[in-house]
Amino acid sequence: MYKSLSLILSIFSFSILYSQIDTSKVVSSEFEAVEIIAYFSKQPLLGLTSSANTISSELIEKQQSTTLLPAINTVPGIRMEERSPGSYRLAMRGSLIRSPFGIRNTKIYMDEFPLTDAGGNTYLNLIDPASISSIHVLKGPDGSLYGANSGGVIRIQPKGFNVNENKGSLLLNAGSFGLFQEQLSVQRKVNDKYSFSVDQSFMRSDGYRENSALNKMTFQTAHKWKYSKKNELKVLALFSDLHYETPGGLTEAQMLEDPTMARQAAGPNPSAVKQKAGIYNSTFFGGIAHESRITNKLSHTISIFGSYTDFENPFITNYEFRTEKNLGIRTYLSYQDKFKDNIEWQMQLGFEGQKGWSDIDNFDNNQGTPGAAQAKDELDNSQASYFYRANMKFYQKWTIEASIGINQAKIEYNSLFPETTNSSGEIDFGDILMPRVATSYLLSKQLAVRGSISKGYSPPTIAEVRSSNNIINTDLRPETGINYEVGLRYETPNRRFIADVSAYKYNMSNGIVRQIDENGADFYVNAGEIDQKGIEASVWVYVLPPDTDRFIRKLNFQTAATYNNYRFGDYRVDENDYSNNNVTAVPDYVWTNTLTFTFPKKIELNISHNYTSTMPLNDANTVFSDEFHLVQLKGTWNWKVSSALEIQFFAGIDNLLNESYSLGNDINAFGGRYFNPAAGRNYYGGVKLWF
Template identity: 70%
Template sequence: MPNEESWMTRLLTWLVLACCLSSTIVYGQTTGSDSANKENDDTEQKVVELEPMEIIAHFNKQSVLGLTASAQSITAEQIEAQQTTTLLPALNAVPGIRMEQRSPGSYRLAMRGSLIRSPFGIRNVKMYMDEFSLTDAGGNTYLNLIDPASIDSIHVLKGPDGSLYGANSGGVIRIQPKGFDVFQNQGSLLLSAGSFGLQQEQFSVQRSLDNDYSFSFDQSLTRSDGYRDHSSLDKKTYQTAHKWRYSEHKELRLLALYSDLHYQTPGGLTEAQRQENPRMSRPATAFTPSAEEQQAGIYNKTFFAGVAHEARINDKLTHSISLFGSDTDFENPFITNYEFRQEQNLGMRTYFSYQDRVNDNIQWQMQFGFEGQKGWNDIVNYDNNQGKPAALQARDDLDNTQSSVFYRAMVNLYDRWTLEASLGLNQADMNYQSHFPETPDPDGDISFGSIFMPRVATSYRLSDSLAVRASVSKGFSPPTIAEVRSSDNTINTELEAETGINYEVGLRWETANRRFITDLSIYKYNMDNGIVRQLNEAGAEYFVNAAEIKQKGIEAAIWAYLLPSSYDGWIQSLRVQSAVSYNHYRFGHYQVNNNDYSGNHVTAVPDWVWSNTLSFVFPKQIGLNISHNFMSKIPLNDSNTVYSDKYHLLQMKGTWDLNISSSFDMQLFAGVDNVLNEEYSLGNDINAFGNRYFNPAPGRNYYGGVTIEF
């Protein structure tokens, strides 16, 4: 583990290590009376009984202990434990996931190194909201449209799982919105403010009627001036989710989301500019205007909706079908052009599931289904005349089709040994028509082929608390629209899909009362035709295939409930979470023009990522959450001549819960971000033109507010 630099960080590190070596966590503590008591020196102590950790994976909810995949769940409480305007702290606590924010609202997410091809947004990862694919037919995912307060839970499956979920090579993330599992009528109003003009308002209400119908409505408003010049954010979201069990064996679910998002993009800085003034936006040069002069930014208005129906045909056979779609109005004034995009997407996912048992010791199930998406994209680029569109540069129509037919079989023997195999036939195609400028080939089709994606996996419980697992799976990730038609305004017909085989073994252990849980994964994934970002002489981006990217990694996580609930101590509860990732990512044979990068560290992937979380509960319902994230240095270009500095990010949030009445609660909270006042860049520009690699993040800053629950 890398050396620590500050005494505060060393103190936190040793505290976390001491906690992890004690005993102890985790999620899902049951409420009510304790299930057992034991005496110690005539003092009666409460023994906390913790529920099994479960995750929605492979068609149903399962215990994580016996799962054949590396997986983790994130609860709404974990999201709310830190700053509620962003998902960064919660997702960055998962080993193998790295989420970045170049400026407020500008997110990137990497799962197992996929950030190499995601200068903007998310690649290689398939994301769902319930059964509805949030990743569109073109491969893009607008995660920044979702309000964190509208999420009930997040379920993460790491490693290629295209046999069941379509094209991906990094993994699958499933977001469960509020409203589908409402157990009591409740509502909340959150108001907060903070440094750099931060203002936040969130309203949420959930209702359940006779256990047959439940719904939620969530609304939010977030505004910020931003730390840097020209980095303001204005975001409005409206979300509603409904679940109707209209008969004993049938239910209908509806989700609708509208988001109106605008954020300014300050642009990257050189090292000299960062040292001079980290708060400046990208300045003008002799050849290009500044980010502020061009009013660089993003405008995104998106409506996303889906409806799902589940029917239990008999006690063994069920059927599920979901229809979903989105409409996006997207604008991006940039330094060199002004882009407009109209995006429409439609999709369907359906499958039959059959479950049976031979006897009490042999249970089996199988699923057969289909998922398909169609996208229509109208993209127009103009000259950017100080934030106003001018002369036409290019106009293209691009349509995408992605489909997957999948089958899975699973057998469980003696409630200990799970064997499963799945196979998906994935297909991805794109057709284009260029309207301007005139080209020799104004239209055409691009096929990324039909590919079989198998997955074979097993899990064996050596005891009631220890399980080992292994899997072999194939990854497949075709280029997205943003890569085929990137900011150089040309259609790249030469890009190929990424493919590879992932080999993985893992171990999970938990104590009998689940107060201590640990998980370990080791994987190897050799990717062919890895997609990498490049920049031309004008600063416009384009993408190329690297011949091979060799990915080896180790991920380990520990959850510990160090102190059981006790109402007479100074510290009434203490939970610990620690996660570490080691990424040994290297280019295989990789040459661009006359530059040979073979054997170099893969761009934008740190060797080490380490996160720690301490959650305290004190008397008078006072809580304190401390999170720490360490990032080792990151190569910022393919030649490995420029690296970002390693850093330690420390965040704290304190809460005070007040019970006003039987139906009215209040929580006061205050937090500090970047407690150590580190100088760091939370999101760097990769292979940046003119050496503008850095997007400085804010120093020490503060926020506070109140949540009213009713």
């Protein structure tokens, strides 16, 4: 462990040493300004009032092409896990104690279309990484404009909406544990008015552990049509068919004995292998957006979207079938103007609403075959958000903005089986006002300071109100809180060095916490107050700018550090007092580094490192995970065959240091089954063609 840490520190020190070169003595290359799509437009990151990051498609491609996890984890304040292939979990400025799988607290969009459905669930694992143009991250509560969230907002830009040239690619990848991956991507700019993309993928893997195989097929298409000078239409459609097996958690003794085993039989409960535990998810997601520039100052945007999901989950104690249907609309007016060229201002007024219908049926699981009925429920949920934002910029230096949203959430339920005296009803989470006030000031052309106060709000999701114990919990309340934040951004005149730091304090009330019963089924309780404090810092350095005369033609370095000080307030469960304990599943420290070397002959080497400190795995803080250093390598060689064809050969190593770690733990697990061991050192390689 100490040798691996010394290696990482040596690389980090090497990069910092080079970054201190006097930029006035090097090639005066000026790098492009970092821009982010936020608050209804694309704008430079330097003067933004929020803590934010942009993940480019280039950064995604430099990592393993099968998953978004390494790229997303380069953003401080975000923790993404993959307990087994395909089983994603993600938390932004929060813990994973709400999430058995999936995403909570965070609102995710694909362009103008919310991927987060009306029930609060987000199936991020349906998206293929190769179909993404960029990812834009806004950290901290932003419910004033984007509906319910307490962690932040992620906007994924699909390929097809910003096509500048005709191009296509085909990727074939194979690796350890029976991995095979195929990706086909085609973008076409038919003319100045119409462009589109088609992205198709297939992936399979046997997995590192027993009962952890994955099969995934996706098809995505995006179209943009500027049918008149002032009107534009965008269409997005995604279909994904996903099946992955779920191996389940192990005790520490089982993990040490054989980390590749799946969950074993215990008491009356059979093993994961015997029950054929897994997830089947077939989803169609689509939307149509229209933008009209009514005048030079006034525009209107409207998007209509929906999804249909067939979900099947053979679990240890039951076999679940879910049918989920969602429809929604998002629309807003935007107006912008100037006063004497020194003051710019704009405002937006809009509405976002979603309606969802979920049918959930549970049966006995007879070794992977549905048996007798256990429970059948219908849950209809709705969410609505009315929002207004005003923004003013003075002399291109000082930005002040204020926004406010009124959010509503309701769930109507009807228990069909077994019938009870309270078999139907409504859970109304009420109307909540969500304001945000923020400012940013340019102290110089390269240095900006910012601050904000905002309210967070996250109602329980359908999967939490009606969790795997098959009980509809009418007592669960939404998380709310106030976030206070300050930050600083700096960039050198030619943008060879960019730094960003932020500090925040979020006082959460009614924090939602996951618990596990003796059968392994989850349920949720409100944990009272949770005090969340954090510091996040990022640095991007072009250590060596492009130069064809050097052996190292180019060297880029990126580092991100996160410090979390999360503590429970007054929190008791039965006779147990967890007050003032560390919040479950939150590491105190996370540190990521990325080095990219470019050599002659278009050879490139990417080295990424992730350090995650220990974290408590139960609310009592009696069990902790081990810290780990995860190092990954990927090398590429590009060969330009002709003006119309280029071939890339690539190879990579995952977990170079062969660490024993768990990338995704089961929280508050009954029987001590906390651990989902990740693979040791493993390999992959393949070829990619551009045409």
